[in-house]
Amino acid sequence: MVPLAKDTLTKADVQEKLEDIFSRYKGERQELIPVLQETQAKFRYLPAVAMREISKFLQIPESSVYGVSTFYAQFKLTPLGKKVIRVCRGTACHVRGSAKVLAEIEKQLGIKAGETTEDMEYTLETVACIGACALAPTMTIDSETYGKMTTKKVAEVLGDSSKAG
């Protein structure tokens, strides 16, 4: 079981944003994934209270919403850090040393892949392939892609993003 976030958001906190999303949909089951995607885009994760509202809107059981949310890697049930780092673990990246790059980032941030730093600054994830294999090993921070990574470049890249943020 993937635990739901123990967040303090109430129905009132999510109501307005959800109504805006729902206004673009008809309330049919097939809309579940796009609705979840839009919800996550707004809140940066899926708050439990929002999932309940979605189940009412689409008239499907809460268990189905939970089932779909936990099936797809894209959906997060806990809040993300301000910046999301994704280290590519594709084949090309693997043979060019992405495991070492990941280990170095884990060391510098003091978290493991899948975790968020305590100050909520960074979430570290791995991704199966970002499709920039010729630049292997690669990683992304939010929408920025960094290619031909080395353990030495990690500090530079993390510094780079903290300046930009």
Added chain:
Amino acid sequence: MTAAKPGKKDRRTVFVCQGTGCVSGKSIEITEALAKAVKEQGLDGVDIDFTGCHGFCEQGPVAIIEPEGIFYTHVTVADVPEIVTSHLRDGKPVERLFYKDPVSGQAIPLYKDIKFYSMQQRIILRNCGHINPERIGDYTARGGYEALKKVLKEMAPQQVIDTLKASGLRGRGGAGFSTGQKWQFCYDVKAEQKYMICNADEGDPGAFMDRSTMEGDPHTVIEGMTIAAYAIGASEGYIYIRAEYPLAVKRVRLAIEQAEKTGYLGKNILGSDFSLTIHVKEGAGAFVCGEETALMASIEGKRGMPRSRPPFPATSGLWGKPTTINNVKSLATVPVIIARGADWYAGIGTEKSKGTCVFALTGKIANSGLIEVPMGIKLRDIIYEIGGGIPGGKKFKAVQTGGPSGGCLPEDYLDKSVDYESLTEAGSMMGSGGMVVMDEDTCMVDIARYFLSFTQSESCGKCVPCRVGTKQMLDILERICRGEGVKEDIDTLETLGNQIKAGSLCALGQTAPNPVLTTLRYFKDEYEAHIEEKRCPALSCASLISFYILPDKCQGCGICARECPADAIAGGKRLIHVIDQDKCVKCGTCLEVCPARFGAVTKVSGETIEVPKEPVPVTAEKPKAGTAT
């Protein structure tokens, strides 16, 4: 060849690549800087434009200046003033940005002379890198949508299907089923509502050809899909794209909008009775959704789990209606087949595998990138001619095709023909087109473990052989990599692998053991070395390697001790440094930082090197390293 405006022969256009690879190298900033510099210099005859992926991502960011065809590599914003002043204003190309042949070292100015391109035959990727993917006019200027016009005006659906059958096109998603036959099945079913789906859920780690096609030439996918929908009789279509590909999503959406405005999509296309609406669905990150029944479940808003077939999608697909699903590359080929004829297409390739195939050539290879070659080409030509061989003087070990469903082929197979049958016979598969080259530093047991960890975590969990079997195989492989393998493991892996292949519900499970089975078939000695000698021949598995500082070479400079992340190196000024093997995390930093003129750090597996227990002074009479086991 270019999209330069007709009638203005003196005009030149700088096409900057804005595929994902080059964008990560700041090609958008480069495009902006070029436009600004050209304006500042008041150069009238120069246009600045951008294209999708050129395929030669290794050399990125790249730019082509047309019509001369000068090709610049590794361009940075700092190079912009020189390109503008020297080349565009004074007519003197910037030689230092030319491509350098990895073998001869020779600088090659023209795009068409570079072996990486000259040995390719581009049909699917015909427009990629030559047109602005965000302008429909660029596509139509190169013959785009002519095939659709021909189909709607002159051909009945059955004629379209017959043409596809005669062309010999087989599904480029991996399985290689006849595209014409697939359409026929759906055409033969009578129904009010049918669906046409484009499978753009390119999930194979190490493959990016569908992404580049959609980013570089989205209209060809839409045109191919519209022709397919016409042939099978579908009025609604879905393009299912991975959410990890935001640029592809953006360009496909834009292309749909443009096609609707121009009358190539929507109601009564080009004045005919045929109508088609195309929706874009973004995948949510599940590899199994590349499987057609799982993909349809996902479009329906459910967990993307496959179901057993029959019924096949052609009779009962999306929402129970007849549905055809084709891969991006198959659909991108369709307009060319219609325009140039089935005979022309059938003339390319081998007897059973027609046409061209696109590969994402990556890994330990000099020229990484996207290539399109005729079926039947030899692996050796791809790797050594187009790919420029293995960098750093390393030795070739294996080439992996077919992603997590495929296998690793050794050197003996380099002269084999690349086609569906030969690759399957060798225990691998064509797959969607990932081709990862591995050299002597790649451990084949680790690669098998890597692929299994991928398929195991992506297994949807519906059927037992895949869910439980891949987990068992992964546990064994992890143990072997840690040096805890036992003799029976090899037999157990083989038995489990064959059972999973036979018993799994969908292609994910049916092919998941392939990387293990092929490495067992071709590289059994590496498994045996891990299990029996606790040795990793590639010096790659962390648990089985050790680093030593050679006392006869260490000069006591202290760099390794300073850089060691684990504080595992003892030493001091002019003292021979010693690695504490218990503290060492095997990261290899000491080996990287030890100055080349000393070369004092060595990596070994399965042997111990006698070194002093404590740091001792560096003396003129250096103690020799002794080997013991």
